[in-house]
Amino acid sequence: MNNNDNTLRRSLVSVGVINLLWGAFTALGALGDFVDSARRGARSTYLSLLAPWFWDHVLLIVLTCACHELFRRRPQLVASRRAFLLMYAALAVCFVPLQVLFQTAMKSVMGDPWPNGVIAAWFGAPTLKFFFEFFWMTFTFTAVVAVCNWRDARERQQAWMQSQNENFALRLELEQQRLMALRGQLNPHFLFNALNAISALVRTQDGKMALAGIAHLSDLLRYALQASERDQVSLVDERQFVADYLALQKMRYGARLQVHIVGDDQAGLDGDVPPLLLQPLIENALRHDLDCHEGPSDIRLIFGGDAEGLTISVSNPLSAGRTTNPGLGLGLHHSRSRLQLAYGATATLSAGPADGRFLVDISMPRHALSA
Numbered sequence: 001m002n003n004n005d006n007t008l009r010r011s012l013v014s015v016g017v018i019n020l021l022w023g024a025f026t027a028l029g030a031l032g033d034f035v036d037s038a039r040r041g042a043r044s045t046y047l048s049l050l051a052p053w054f055w056d057h058v059l060l061i062v063l064t065c066a067c068h069e070l071f072r073r074r075p076q077l078v079a080s081r082r083a084f085l086l087m088y089a090a091l092a093v094c095f096v097p098l099q100v101l102f103q104t105a106m107k108s109v110m111g112d113p114w115p116n117g118v119i120a121a122w123f124g125a126p127t128l129k130f131f132f133e134f135f136w137m138t139f140t141f142t143a144v145v146a147v148c149n150w151r152d153a154r155e156r157q158q159a160w161m162q163s164q165n166e167n168f169a170l171r172l173e174l175e176q177q178r179l180m181a182l183r184g185q186l187n188p189h190f191l192f193n194a195l196n197a198i199s200a201l202v203r204t205q206d207g208k209m210a211l212a213g214i215a216h217l218s219d220l221l222r223y224a225l226q227a228s229e230r231d232q233v234s235l236v237d238e239r240q241f242v243a244d245y246l247a248l249q250k251m252r253y254g255a256r257l258q259v260h261i262v263g264d265d266q267a268g269l270d271g272d273v274p275p276l277l278l279q280p281l282i283e284n285a286l287r288h289d290l291d292c293h294e295g296p297s298d299i300r301l302i303f304g305g306d307a308e309g310l311t312i313s314v315s316n317p318l319s320a321g322r323t324t325n326p327g328l329g330l331g332l333h334h335s336r337s338r339l340q341l342a343y344g345a346t347a348t349l350s351a352g353p354a355d356g357r358f359l360v361d362i363s364m365p366r367h368a369l370s371a
Contacts, residue, residue, distance in 0.1 A: 014072065015065050022061045026053040055106040059099050060140050063091075067141060071148040078148050091137055099133045200252045209251050216248040227275030231342065232368045235271040235303075235310070239264055242278050242301070249286065256296045257286070263303035271310045271366040274338045278312070281360055284332060285316035288358060292319040305366060312362040318353060332360065339364060 030050035037044045070077065077083045198213040223241050227233050250257050259282070282301065289297045297316070304311040332351055339347040339362070347364035 010072070011069060014068055018064050018068065019061060022057060022064065026050065026057055029053045052107075056103055057136075059095070059102055060136055063095065063137070064140050064144055067144040068148065071144065072151075075148065075152050078145055078152070084145065088138075088141060091141060092134065095137050096130060096133050099137070100129060103129075103133075196252075198248075198251075213248055213251050216244055216251075220244050220248065224276060230275055232272040233275045235269045235273050238273050238275070238278050239269055241276075242282055245279050245282065253290055253297075256290055256294075258296045259299045259301060261301045261303075264301075268303040268305075271305075272368050273310075273364070274342050277335055277338065277362075278314075280335055281312075281314040281332070284360070285314050285358070289316040289319075305363075308366060310362075310364050310366040312364075313359060315354075315357045315359040317357050335362075342368065 027050065030046060030053045033049045033053075034044065034046045037049070077087070195217075198210060198217060202210050220241065223237070223244075227237070227241075246257065246259055278301075282299065285299045286297065289299055300313070300315045302311075302313045304313075332349070336349040339349055343364055347362070349360065349362050351360045352358070
């Protein structure tokens, strides 16, 4: 349906509602006169009493329809105080005399004597008649303006709510796309490093160890694929994923890989985290520790917090003669982004040197808020 058809339909509906309301009013007024005449013993019919009521108000019906249509098409007239006052003054000057003249003419058609001339028709009408017609004109005009104001306010509110809903939906879609993009970048990065570990075993011609590494990788990928479809996983499962990952890396580095984990008891692991959060942090520490020297590593993973909040810290020693870890690698960047997406300002990730070590500190709610 085009705009012209929609405008015509709305106009017809408005005219129909206005005529229905005025029709109900005139019908009730005529009914009251009919009851009064019946009490007085008069033999007036209901239709004979309805006709004067209708003709007395027909111009008001026209005025109501015209004002409503004008204000609907040009809402700026309602918003302008100057335009409102000018229209009201014009109606007071023009409509009220026209209404009195029209009613006098219709009464003459129905049998009352017609005054000698238009001026006589106006001056012959009682003052109270002008007052009542002025009252009805004012009431009608004010009611139409009030209805138009209410309708415009409702339409603006509906438009605002629809705009808000669309904005929220768009933001949600963008956040989901960002999250999917982060996951899509993280998983190949992890896979690349895990395959490197297995490649090292193959080059040593240790077939048994290589097969064990492939089995570990299969378990890791199964978890990664399942977890990447979820927004939250239990910290227990994430801790097990880290253990499996370290077991795989143990095949590459052997006894040099030393990771000290504190606070991973049942109470310490009570909580939920975004999936694949810890592995890139461990991988980052491993890369900036073992790959920088020939000795054993000293990687520390510490779980802490209270009943409401969870803290996780991952640290590795800074090698002498080497620049400090800038903290802008893929793992740290994506871990920080995923925490912001999941928890907003209630979660933080800080990274930097501290006491000869490079420390990554995470603070976050222990459990995700229910949707």
